[in-house]
Amino acid sequence: MLRLSSIIFLVGIWTATALPTNYEYYTSDGIMSGLSANQSYFLLNGKNITIYSGSIHYFRVPRAYWQDRLRKLRALGFNTVETYIAWNLHEPEQGSYDFGDGGSELEDFLNLEEFIELAKSEDLFMIVRAGPYICAEFEFGGFPSWLLREDKLTVRSSNELYMNHVTRWFNVLLPILAKHQFTKGGPIIALQVENEFASTGGKDKKYLRELRQLMLGNGIVELLVTSDNPWRGTAGTLPELFLMTGNFNTNGTGNLNYLELYQPGKPKMAMEFWSGWFDYIAQTHQTRTLDNFRQIYTEILTYPASANIYMFIGGTNFQFLNGASNSNEKYSPVTTSYDYDAILSENGDYTVKYYAAKELLAKYNQNPATFTPDMPELVSRITYPSIPITHEIGITSILDSLPNEERSNSVSMEQLNINNGNGQSYGYIVYSKTLDLLSWSELKIVGRPNDIALILLNGKRLTGIIEFSSNLDLFGTWKRENGTIILTEQELHNATLDIIVENSGRVNGGGAYKQFKGLWQGGIEINNQPVSDWKHSALEFKKSWINRLDSWIEAYEPENELSEPKLFKSTLTITEEPKDTYINMEKWVKGIVSVNGFVLGRYAKMGPQQTLYLPAPFLKQGDNDIIVYEHYRGNDYIHFTSDPIYDLF
Ligand SMILES: *[C@@H]1O[C@H](CO)[C@@H](O)[C@H](O)[C@H]1NC(C)=O
Ligand SMILES: *[C@@H]1O[C@H](CO)[C@@H](O)[C@H](O)[C@H]1NC(C)=O
Ligand SMILES: *[C@@H]1O[C@H](CO)[C@@H](O)[C@H](O)[C@H]1NC(C)=O
Ligand SMILES: *[C@@H]1O[C@H](CO)[C@@H](O)[C@H](O)[C@H]1NC(C)=O
Numbered sequence: 001m002l003r004l005s006s007i008i009f010l011v012g013i014w015t016a017t018a019l020p021t022n023y024e025y026y027t028s029d030g031i032m033s034g035l036s037a038n039q040s041y042f043l044l045n046g047k048n049i050t051i052y053s054g055s056i057h058y059f060r061v062p063r064a065y066w067q068d069r070l071r072k073l074r075a076l077g078f079n080t081v082e083t084y085i086a087w088n089l090h091e092p093e094q095g096s097y098d099f100g101d102g103g104s105e106l107e108d109f110l111n112l113e114e115f116i117e118l119a120k121s122e123d124l125f126m127i128v129r130a131g132p133y134i135c136a137e138f139e140f141g142g143f144p145s146w147l148l149r150e151d152k153l154t155v156r157s158s159n160e161l162y163m164n165h166v167t168r169w170f171n172v173l174l175p176i177l178a179k180h181q182f183t184k185g186g187p188i189i190a191l192q193v194e195n196e197f198a199s200t201g202g203k204d205k206k207y208l209r210e211l212r213q214l215m216l217g218n219g220i221v222e223l224l225v226t227s228d229n230p231w232r233g234t235a236g237t238l239p240e241l242f243l244m245t246g247n248f249n250t251n252g253t254g255n256l257n258y259l260e261l262y263q264p265g266k267p268k269m270a271m272e273f274w275s276g277w278f279d280y281i282a283q284t285h286q287t288r289t290l291d292n293f294r295q296i297y298t299e300i301l302t303y304p305a306s307a308n309i310y311m312f313i314g315g316t317n318f319q320f321l322n323g324a325s326n327s328n329e330k331y332s333p334v335t336t337s338y339d340y341d342a343i344l345s346e347n348g349d350y351t352v353k354y355y356a357a358k359e360l361l362a363k364y365n366q367n368p369a370t371f372t373p374d375m376p377e378l379v380s381r382i383t384y385p386s387i388p389i390t391h392e393i394g395i396t397s398i399l400d401s402l403p404n405e406e407r408s409n410s411v412s413m414e415q416l417n418i419n420n421g422n423g424q425s426y427g428y429i430v431y432s433k434t435l436d437l438l439s440w441s442e443l444k445i446v447g448r449p450n451d452i453a454l455i456l457l458n459g460k461r462l463t464g465i466i467e468f469s470s471n472l473d474l475f476g477t478w479k480r481e482n483g484t485i486i487l488t489e490q491e492l493h494n495a496t497l498d499i500i501v502e503n504s505g506r507v508n509g510g511g512a513y514k515q516f517k518g519l520w521q522g523g524i525e526i527n528n529q530p531v532s533d534w535k536h537s538a539l540e541f542k543k544s545w546i547n548r549l550d551s552w553i554e555a556y557e558p559e560n561e562l563s564e565p566k567l568f569k570s571t572l573t574i575t576e577e578p579k580d581t582y583i584n585m586e587k588w589v590k591g592i593v594s595v596n597g598f599v600l601g602r603y604a605k606m607g608p609q610q611t612l613y614l615p616a617p618f619l620k621q622g623d624n625d626i627i628v629y630e631h632y633r634g635n636d637y638i639h640f641t642s643d644p645i646y647d648l649f
């Protein structure tokens with residue numbers, strides 16, 4: 001008897017001190033129902049819940065760090081993680097999918113089910129923005145570029161050509177998500193349909209209905225939501241079909257009041273409460289103040305409403321995956337870093353906003369206390385010693401090794417028939433031609449280049465150096481319509497002309513959707529005569545191609561002005577466990593950097609981003625190849641730093 005009562009006593013102490021996990025609290029008696037918005041507050045499995053969430057895009061964080069970032073999110077006190085699905089990454093070629101083993105460049109970021117399962121094992125519920133359009137300042141708003149190959153296709157509409165592709169994709173994606181829904185034992189409690197559809201004018205409601213039908217038809221049973229700027233009213237939703245949520249970072253109470261006005265009696269949720277903001281190339285580095293963050297978050301928490309903080313960690317637009325705003329003259333590419341001045345920094349450090357959010361949430365949390373893990377330790381960083389550039393390759397010497405196509409008129413990269421008929425998505429496209437006889441000659445790019453054209457005549461660069469923001473007004477950039485440049489003033493025979501055009505990233509929002517990359521708006525003229533018969537070469541910087549490069553020669557004064565773009569190689573030898581670092585590109589002008597064949601991203605002296613985050617999982621013990629593709633002027637060394645640097649030139 002004595003023994004039994006002491007056991008009861010011990011159990012009593014244990015239950016009095018140990019808090020339940022989220023899953024214990026919400027699901028220990030079995031799962032009867034999912035997230036309900038059928039009253040003015042949310043219920044999950046019949047129990048009251050206020051959603052405290054943060055956004056993490058799995059494709060912007062190295063897989064090896066998913067768990068660390070999720071645990072940091074849970075340790076703040078959040079109960080939910082929100083993520084987006086990047087269609088362009090998962091279906092790089094029509095009908096061929098990559099969910100972590102498809103062999104695409106981003107393969108190692110794409111094991112979606114692993115991310116979902118990790119979220120659950122870290123005691124988090126999940127909200128998924130399934131798309132197909134996600135915005136996110138991501139390349140083309142998450143659309144695959146091959147959609148542009150069909151002339152009559154209109155994205156974000158009930159257009160049949162578009163919906164054929166959406167249907168095929170959703171029929172692959174949604175069954176995967178369906179398996180991981182809350183009522184099937186997974187973490188997904190809600191899914192978002194489209195995004196900020198009101199910004200299109202929101203007339204094509206048939207499109208929203210068709211997306212919903214695809215979801216229901218593929219076994220999606222959890223709550224469906226839409227998300228818009230609340231002041232736009234109900235244009236982006238159908239209140240009878242979806243729960244409307246809001247995106248904002250000012251006027252917290254006022255914006256939540258708008259939601260009540262347009263959808264009375266429903267739970268209120270900020271689906272994107274912006275913790276910070278993103279950077280455009282050649283524009284001031286963006287931050288949002290701690291005071292504003294605290295004030296608006298307090299207004300949301302005390303409303304009381306649910307909120308997803310966008311972003312919890314912004315991460316990185318690796319490779320060529322940054323989005324851009326607008327088009328034509330006002331086009332602005334987003335930087336490779338998507339730090340976002342978020343709750344965690346790009347490399348996963350806690351920021352002051354982390355501590356502020358944790359403190360506010362502890363104060364205003366509407367939910368019963370659950371077990372919250374300790375804050376994980378920081379991932380340490382290092383400044384590796386500078387490494388010398390040892391080898392180089394001039395770009396003209398390898399143009400012949402690229403996939404190419406002859407076309408009579410210059411066409412965009414999307415219209416090439418490479419990549420199994422899917423065209424070229426990212427990188428640079430090169431237009432080449434031998435000109436039998438040139439005397440005084442002026443070249444014109446009719447329309448605008450998309451986005452920056454670098455011209456080589458007989459292997460020598462004619463276009464100016466795009467080093468400072470003001471240089472974006474020079475010939476060859478998107479800002480110049482029908483721009484002209486003198487090719488030669490003397491007579492030349494059999495001159496080779498190469499025009500290397502950089503795709504700086506497709507617009508991710510708004511209405512500008514016929515956005516091909518390359519020279520396609522009106523062709524190329526010499527002395528006002530159209531020039532035809534161009535060789536088109538795709539300079540995609542795929543890992544397999546980079547790792548096969550073998551014509552390296554000893555580097556010769558890379559710090560001098562270059563007459564042609566060059567690849568420069570150096571070796572980072574690591575003897576200990578690799579650590580996170582930043583590559584400091586302040587001494588270089590413009591280009592991209594790859595590490596062991598993987599393109600980390602773009603750099604540009606004009607800024608504001610001067611450093612590229614290099615996570616330890618991309619490095620190995622031993623020798624690591626670091627290759628820079630520099631357009632204008634290099635440096636003798638690759639330098640490192642342990643912290644990001646922002647500067648605008
Ligand atoms: C919410 O109400 C709808 C319509 O009455 C019903 O079909 C649905 O099952 C309810 N949802 C939950 C989670 O109770
Ligand atoms: C759930 O929340 C509502 C609104 O705050 C409240 O009226 C209700 O009593 C709560 N239910 C429980 C079981 O706490
Ligand atoms: C805040 O939102 C309310 C609507 O609820 C609106 O009337 C008011 O003008 C907004 N204030 C600002 C400063 O935008
Ligand atoms: C550019 O040239 C095209 C074709 O000659 C012409 O239609 C267009 O109006 C020109 N644009 C400007 C701004 O001059």
Ligand SMILES: *[C@@H]1O[C@H](CO)[C@@H](O)[C@H](O)[C@H]1NC(C)=O
Nearest residue numbers: 434435436437492493494495
């Ligand atoms: C130009 O190239 C053609 C074809 O290769 C060759 O026949 C011709 O002699 C060359 N002309 C000159 C001036 O080099």
